[in-house]
Amino acid sequence: GAVVSQHPSWVICKSGTSVKIECRSLDFQATTMFWYRQFPKQSLMLMATSNEGSKATYEQGVEKDKFLINHASLTLSTLTVTSAHPEDSSFYICSALGGTSGRYNEQFFGPGTRLTVL
Amino acid sequence: RKEVEQDPGPFNVPEGATVAFNCTYSNSASQSFFWYRQDCRKEPKLLMSVYSSGNEDGRFTAQLNRASQYISLLIRDSKLSDSATYLCVVRSGANNLFFGTGTRLTVIP
Numbered sequence: 001g002a003v004v005s006q007h008p009s010w011v012i013c014k015s016g017t018s019v020k021i022e023c024r025s026l027d028f029q030a031t032t033m034f035w036y037r038q039f040p041k042q043s044l045m046l047m048a049t050s051n052e053g054s055k056a057t058y059e060q061g062v063e064k065d066k067f068l069i070n071h072a073s074l075t076l077s078t079l080t081v082t083s084a085h086p087e088d089s090s091f092y093i094c095s096a097l098g099g100t101s102g103r104y105n106e107q108f109f110g111p112g113t114r115l116t117v118l
Numbered sequence: 119r120k121e122v123e124q125d126p127g128p129f130n131v132p133e134g135a136t137v138a139f140n141c142t143y144s145n146s147a148s149q150s151f152f153w154y155r156q157d158c159r160k161e162p163k164l165l166m167s168v169y170s171s172g173n174e175d176g177r178f179t180a181q182l183n184r185a186s187q188y189i190s191l192l193i194r195d196s197k198l199s200d201s202a203t204y205l206c207v208v209r210s211g212a213n214n215l216f217f218g219t220g221t222r223l224t225v226i227p
Contacts, residue, residue, distance in 0.1 A: 029207040034214075035213075041219075043217045043218060043220060044162065044217040045217075046214060046215070046216075047174070049214070091159070093161050093162075095215075106164065107215060109161040109162055109163070110161060111160065111161050112159075112161045
């Protein structure tokens with residue numbers, strides 16, 4: 001149980017295009033999901049907290065108009081990188097707050113999406 | 119000051135060795151503490167939670183010192199499969215996790 005999937009796992013796009021990344025909790029409902037970004041040899045940095053049915057909460061320095069987050073259901077959150085540029089190339093990882101008994105406070109991570117912007 | 123600070127390493131140790139990683143955190147109100155393991159180009163995976171009383175899981179022992187705001191992880195009898203980056207993670211506030219930069223471990227045959 002507590003499996004989180006991400007799609008796509010790897011994407012290459014041209015500068016200026018938009019890319020949508022999906023994060024799904026497969027066997028549990030997640031009212032809260034998190035989006036992280038990790039640059040090579042650096043730590044994971046929280047970008048935003050996504051709550052089902054409400055607007056996402058963005059961390060300082062993260063542009064909400066550039067990184068659009070939609071959490072329309074209890075099992076799906078999407079991150080859209082709009083007008084992507086090479087500096088947006090990174091490893092994007094989502095996590096979902098566990099909803100099962102005894103594990104409600106644990107974050108389960110998706111496998112990540114590697115974005116390369118040419 | 120970073121929320122969580124770790125020695126990035128790398129640590130290169132022979133099989134069978136004992137290795138220890140340390141981590142400090144800045145927010146004294148932090149509530150929960152974890153060690154995660156991250157393999158290259160993969161997502162982090164929970165290795166173990168860290169409790170004030172210290173806890174052990176097989177070859178892995180984690181300790182927390184709230185007074186010094188210090189967390190440690192000890193790995194005994196290192197295996198080749200232990201090679202990975204170990205992330206010190208602290209939860210503060212409403213379920214926000216703060217990650218250290220990670221300590222890279224390579225176990226050498």
